[in-house]
Amino acid sequence: MRLLLHACCGPCSLEPTRLLRAAGHDLTILYANSNIAPAEEYARRLSTLQTWASDENLPVIEGPYNPAAWEACAGRVGEAANDPERRRARCRACYRLRLEETARLAAAEGFDGIGTTLSVSPYQYTDVIREELNRAAAAAGIQAIFEDFRPFYDEATRRSRSLGMYRQNYCGCRFSDAEAAAERAERKATRAAAREAERAAHADELAAAEAERQARRAERAAYDAKQAKKRAILKALREQQTSEDH
Template identity: 75%
Template sequence: MKLLLHACCGPCSLEPTRILRAAGHDLTLYYANSNIAPAEEYAHRLGTLRTWAGGEGLPVVEGPYDPAAWEATAGRVGEAALAAADGDVLRVATHPALREARCRACYRLRFEEAARVASERRFDAVGTTLSVSPYQFTEVIREELERAAAAAGVRALFEDYRPFYDEATRRSRATGMYRQNFCGCRFSEAEAAAERAERK
């Protein structure tokens, strides 16, 4: 199957690509991540992905980087959640219900873009590496991937890669791959920092 695989970063791509290639799929990685801020972080993750993928013989296609579109959708939802928590970043970080709507809006924007490109370039299906992370909303990822694929007229190939997270972590550390310590958006960076401070 010719598969366009939405990739959030290098470390999260390791195990999904291994599994999908072993299953015989023809992969192209699609980096559509307007959520990532600042631009330097976006470029660092893209560079890490390209370097690793080049060594694996995997093509990488970069989608448009449009932080303004992200802010107008998921960013607006994130601001509403923060307001509901009276500006308490840690409260948002530790209460999934306050984060889920923002993450859903973020998935939707990125998957719609990936599915559109998959349809235009005649891929058989679209998938994502996001489900490797235990910190994501796996069922929401499935719902949004399937919704975007159906709207674009392509197949959704969803897999729950969470059982392979530890191996992906081990492999990325063993190879010295850049590993970010937050999901990507400005909200997640603040939430991750608040959680680390709370643990100390």
């Protein structure tokens, strides 16, 4: 079928496009990601996607970049609270905005269906992505082609690194940027604490080993002193015996 594939970035597009092409779909990629901030990050991801897609003879359409629209829905949800359930609701609002844009454009341009590369990431809410893709497609009167691409995440990572593609370290929105930074800081602190604990344990081991060496040296010194005393006594006895013999 003629499929409009929503893509979040270049690296996440590698395996989904390979698999969908192998299934016989005629693909056009849509980069519709008003969630991505700042604008420089948005442009860098788009450029990476376009460069790779050109080499693959895959057409790329850029959707409208409207951060204000994103802030009005997902941003507002994200501001309401900071907990796992609110994060899920924020991501749902974000998926909905982008997949609705995809479905509207697909229907207007005569595509048979829509899909998304979002489900390649193990860090996304796969069940929510499926629900929102199906909902958006049904509302636009087209088909939804959903696949759980998470089993291919490692291969996508390997391929994107081998191709030298820019790989972002957060999902895209300002919330995910802050969350990723906090997680990196936590991991850094955990690694630092582990290294410090290892150094402390090693220091304790060194101190114990040094104490053992000192104890052995003291024991040897006491033994040597005892033996020297014995030798001195024997020498005195021999000298006394020699004197008496004369």
